[in-house]
Amino acid sequence: MDKRLGAQMYTVRSFCKTLEDFDESCRKVREIGYKIVQLSGIGTFAPEDIKKILDKHGLEAVCTHRPFLNYMEKTDEEIEYHKTIGCHICGLGGMPNYAARDDNIAIVAKCLGPICEDLKKGGMTFAYHNHAFEFEKKGDRYAWDVFLEKVQSDNLKLILDVYWLAHAGINPAKFIRDYKGRIACVHLKDKKIVNGEAKMCEVGKGNLDWDDILAACEEAGVEYALVEQDTCETDPFDCLKTSYEFLSKKGFE
Numbered sequence: 001m002d003k004r005l006g007a008q009m010y011t012v013r014s015f016c017k018t019l020e021d022f023d024e025s026c027r028k029v030r031e032i033g034y035k036i037v038q039l040s041g042i043g044t045f046a047p048e049d050i051k052k053i054l055d056k057h058g059l060e061a062v063c064t065h066r067p068f069l070n071y072m073e074k075t076d077e078e079i080e081y082h083k084t085i086g087c088h089i090c091g092l093g094g095m096p097n098y099a100a101r102d103d104n105i106a107i108v109a110k111c112l113g114p115i116c117e118d119l120k121k122g123g124m125t126f127a128y129h130n131h132a133f134e135f136e137k138k139g140d141r142y143a144w145d146v147f148l149e150k151v152q153s154d155n156l157k158l159i160l161d162v163y164w165l166a167h168a169g170i171n172p173a174k175f176i177r178d179y180k181g182r183i184a185c186v187h188l189k190d191k192k193i194v195n196g197e198a199k200m201c202e203v204g205k206g207n208l209d210w211d212d213i214l215a216a217c218e219e220a221g222v223e224y225a226l227v228e229q230d231t232c233e234t235d236p237f238d239c240l241k242t243s244y245e246f247l248s249k250k251g252f253e
Contacts, residue, residue, distance in 0.1 A: 001222045005244060005252035006036040006062060008187060008228035012236045013041030023053045025237075030057040032241045033248065038185070038226050039085070040065035040093060047084035054085070061085050062224050063159065063185050065093035065129065068108075071115045079122035089184050089223075090119055091127045091159055100136040100143035109150030116153035127184040129159035135168035157184040161228070162213055163191050163200060173209065173216040180220040187228040188213075188243065200231050202239050204246030214250055225252065 007029045009016055016022045022042055029037065039050070039061050054061055064087060070078050071092065082090055097104050116126045134144040148156070160183055162172040176183065190206030192199050204210065217225060227243040229236065244252075 001218055002036070002062075002224050003251060003253050004035040004060075004224075005033070005247055006038060006185075006224055006226035007032075007034040007240055007244075008038045008040060008226045010038070010041040010065070011227070011229045011232070011240055015236075016042040018043060019045055019049055019053070022050075023056070026053055026057045026059055028237050029240065030059055032237070032244050033253075034059070034227075034240070034244060035253070036060045036062045036224065036226075038063040038065070038091070038228075039087070040091070047081045051085050061087040063087065063089040063091050063127065063226065065091045068092060068096045068111075071119075071126075072111055075115060075118045076122070079119065079124055082124055083122075088124055089127050089157070090124050091129060091185075093129050094131055095128075095134070095147070098131070098133060100133050100138075102138070102146075105143060105147050106150060109147055112156065113152040116151065116155040120153070120155040125157050125184060126153075126155055127157040127159045129187070130161055131164045132168040135170060158182050159185045159187060161187040161189070162208060163187070163189040166191050166208060167198060173212040176213065176216040176220045176222070183217075183220055183222045185224045185226055186213075186217055186222050187226055188247070189227070189229050190243075199233075200229055201233075202229065202246070203227060203243035205242065210246075210250065 015025045119126045136143045165172040190201045190203050192201045192206035232239045
């Protein structure tokens with residue numbers, strides 16, 4: 001696993017709506033210590049401008065989250081976009097309609113097979129990001145299993161979100177080990193309980209077993225680890241810093 005710790009820019013999406021703000025956010029992220037990023041939730045910028053800003057701050061984009069329709073209708077444009085920013089992992093943030101209905105799973109899976117193959121021909125890897133809804137039971141199986149089975153491509157990799165796995169009642173470390181060799185990235189965020197309610201929090205501030213999770217990532221051949229926090233109770237840059245400081249003591253840089 002690449003020991004450079006990544007920042008999922010979705011964490012600071014409110015500060016990435018203009019090119020100037022994106023520039024400043026990249027500066028802050030690099031100042032914390034992050035060397036790689038995932039691009040998600042940022043403004044609609046030209047890839048040439050994105051690459052220029054990333055290079056300016058010594059950052060490398062290793063993954064994205066791009067719209068499903070872009071991949072379906074503008075595959076060649078997406079390949080060029082990713083090549084321009086220097087990123088080989090084309091990510092999808094979730095299943096369109098965010099539902100585990102049988103018809104939705106079948107439709108999305110049928111579309112993704114050809115997309116994965118077209119991206120593969122262009123030198124790209126496609127990666128799907130889970131939430132909790134994929135672990136709705138379909139008989140004695142999860143919707144997740146049905147979905148992966150229906151996508152006919154070996155170019156479907158995974159962006160596993162440890163918070164959402166835990167939220168669905170899945171052991172993140174075991175799940176990561178079970179999918180050895182198929183994981184492009186992991187999203188690292190912690191889970192705490194406040195007044196009986198589950199909340200996202202900085203890595204190391206919640207209840208997840210990070211020693212086991214990180215060991216599993218190494219064993220499973222995960223490419224990149226990215227800190228993400230969808231909701232922050234304090235300044236999101238401070239949250240990224242807290243997570244970075246915790247994880248840097250676990251061997252990341």
